Amino acid sequence: MIPSPTTATPESHPDCRADLSQIVALHKAPNAVRIGLESGPLSTWHWHALKAQGLPIVCLDARHAKAALNMQMNKTDKNDAHGLAQIVKAGWYREVGVKSLDSHTIRSMLGARAQLVAMRVEVSNQIRGMLKTFGVVLRRRDGLSFETLVSEACSTDAGRVSHTVRALLAVYSGLKQQILCLDRELARYAKGSTTCRRLMTIPGIGLLTAIAFITAIDDPVRFAKSSSVGAYLGLTPRRYQSGEADHNGKISKCGDPLVRAYLFEAATTLLTRVEKWSALKAWGLRIAKRSGMKKAAVAVARKMAVIMHRLWASGETFRWSSTGSIETA
Structure with a gap:
């Protein structure tokens, strides 16, 4: 067992793979039982690089590692490396599942798209606010794009800020x-x-939701039970129990916020826009009648995640039953 080789970074070395190989050879890692690596911005690259060399690399949850390392009197890189080695030796850690580089490639596209959409909304709101200062209110007209409406406004009423x-x-x-x-x-x-197309047959699930879910889970075998996916995505309530106190709070919001947002939108679409009846929609509307639409959408989003994982893991297809309930075959 050796400390994590996190000292080799692209910023400090021109050839990181060569430096990693040298560090591994220096610490005689081929004889190691486990190699501890704390999760972080470069942990994915380090994990895959060391795994490619056939080394028993383990990625540790940074929150667990921080709780143990905070017990040290002096914080130094050497002490942190020694502390990580002791955590791995004792087995007091939670291993983080490192996603494949292919999943990270698609996830980067989803993240970039979400960022660009937010920027587009911000720019359009800036334009609308600027025009309102001069008494110009942009109203939608059939067949005319936002760019056309703004161009017409600049040529007539808002010449000062054109x-x-x-x-x-x-x-x-x-x-x-x-x-x-x-x-x-x-x-x-x-x-x-094929998996993406299969998930898109679920009512309310679109292209972005299916892709985001696949790249967030990466491998369905990671979860022994499909019901665990809801907690992994932060769609289950927190619980606090101590003595006589025992109460549930709001959802934990752990995991990927983008996937959670897409699932919430898909659930809202199912409850409000999908006309075909189903057991899932009926169940969600009963919750909405009792607790409100927002809580119902969260509950349906969690159940959607469970259904998506079940279909993915089993390889079955989603179909509607003649009685209005959901079946898998």
Whole structure:
């Protein structure tokens, strides 16, 4: 057992793979039982690089490692490395599942798209707010895009800020174009993925939700029970129990926030826009009548995640039963 070789980074060394090999050879890692690596920004790259060399690498949960390392009097890199080695030796750690590089590639596209969409909304709101200062309120008209409406407003009522608005409009158009490019790449990926197409047969589940779920889970075998997926994505309530106190709180919101947001949108779509009746929709509407639509959407989102994992793990297809309930066959 050796300390984690986290000293080799792209910023400090020109050839990281060679430096990692030298560090591994220096510590005689081929004879190691386990190699501890704390989760962090470079942990994915380090884990895959060391795994490729056939080393018994283990990625530790940073929160667990921090709780143990905080007991040290002096914090130094050497002490931290020694502490990680002791954690691995004692077995007091929770291993983090490192996703494949292919999943990280698709996840980076989803993250970039979400960021671009947020920027597009911010720019459009900036344009609308700027035009309102001069009494121009943009209203939707059938057949006319946002760019056309802004261009017409600049040529008539908002001539004073036309240069500023056109600069923002150019940014808006560029963001819109790049979002379309990412949408094409994601659609191409979904078309070639059997699992993605299977998950999209679930009512309310669209392309982005299916892809985000697949890349977040990465491997369905990681979960022995499909019901565990809801907790992994932060869709189950927190619980606090101590003595006579025992109460449930709001959902934990652990895991990937983007996947959770997509599942919430999919659940809302099922409850409000999908016309075909199903047992899942009926169950959600009963919760909505009792506790409100927001809680119902969260509950349906959790159940959707469970259904998606079950279909993925079993390889079965989703179908509607003639009685209005959901079955897998």
